Amino acid sequence: MPEPRLEQVARAASGCLAYLVADLEAREAMAIDPQEPEPMLARAAQLGVRIVAVVETHTHADHRSGARELGARTGARIVLPWKSEASFPHDALHDGQDLRIGDVRVRAVDTPGHTRDAMSLLLPGKAIVGDTLLPGSPGRADFYERGPEELYHTIFDTLLKLDDSVVLYPGHYGPKHGLPEKLVTTLGEEKRVDEALSLRNQADFVRYMTEGWPPKPHGWEAMVAANLR
Numbered sequence: 181m182p183e184p185r186l187e188q189v190a191r192a193a194s195g196c197l198a199y200l201v202a203d204l205e206a207r208e209a210m211a212i213d214p215q216e217p218e219p220m221l222a223r224a225a226q227l228g229v230r231i232v233a234v235v236e237t238h239t240h241a242d243h244r245s246g247a248r249e250l251g252a253r254t255g256a257r258i259v260l261p262w263k264s265e266a267s268f269p270h271d272a273l274h275d276g277q278d279l280r281i282g283d284v285r286v287r288a289v290d291t292p293g294h295t296r297d298a299m300s301l302l303l304p305g306k307a308i309v310g311d312t313l314l315p316g317s318p319g320r321a322d323f324y325e326r327g328p329e330e331l332y333h334t335i336f337d338t339l340l341k342l343d344d345s346v347v348l349y350p351g352h353y354g355p356k357h358g359l360p361e362k363l364v365t366t367l368g369e370e371k372r373v374d375e376a377l378s379l380r381n382q383a384d385f386v387r388y389m390t391e392g393w394p395p396k397p398h399g400w401e402a403m404v405a406a407n408l409r
């Protein structure tokens with residue numbers, strides 16, 4: 181498999197991070213968690229690739245998804261987690277499935293907790309984790325009742341089984357989200373700095389993810405609904 185090219189597209193105004201994974205030889209890319217199409221199209225043009233798939237790691241509750249707009253602009257197919265309740269046409273991404281772009285493969289894995297449908301995308305030595313594991317903290321897990329419990333299994337039974345050297349590419353960064361100005365991290369680094377990752381007792385972890393969090397984003401239910409239709 182050729183070395184996949186991973187590009188991070190940061191949006192300072194919202195503290196959101198989107199990604200392009202490209203096969204530069206095949207001149208194809210997938211866009212992941214896009215907001216406005218323009219920065220994604222500009223980055224794809226710089227790389228000389230065509231966006232052929234638009235992938236969401238989860239249903240966003242804090243911002244408008246740009247997936248459909250980017251799909252419409254490029255003709256790319258939309259790929260959503262199999263648990264997504266989206267009512268518009270899309271392909272379902274399944275746990276353990278390989279997503280192919282040119283000769284590059286990205287392995288999707290279920291990582292529920294932040295949302296019910298959350299998935300992560302694995303490349304050699306790298307993981308695009310959406311809001312499952314942000315720099316210094318997991319993403320909030322209170323959008324649904326079983327969130328904290330599912331996040332416990334996601335972190336300890338799935339993500340922490342990966343090597344400490346795996347570089348994590350999160351969905352958010354910066355003060356807007358109560359996070360450091362840090363665009364990437366590693367599993368080993370998160371083990372050192374993220375208190376939640378030390379709570380191996382499930383009840384302790386669930387309590388940590390349940391108590392003392394700031395209010396959910398204003399209008400989050402309407403945002404989820406808008407991102408699903």
Ligand SMILES: [Fe+2]
Nearest residue numbers: 239240241311
């Ligand atoms: Fe999120």
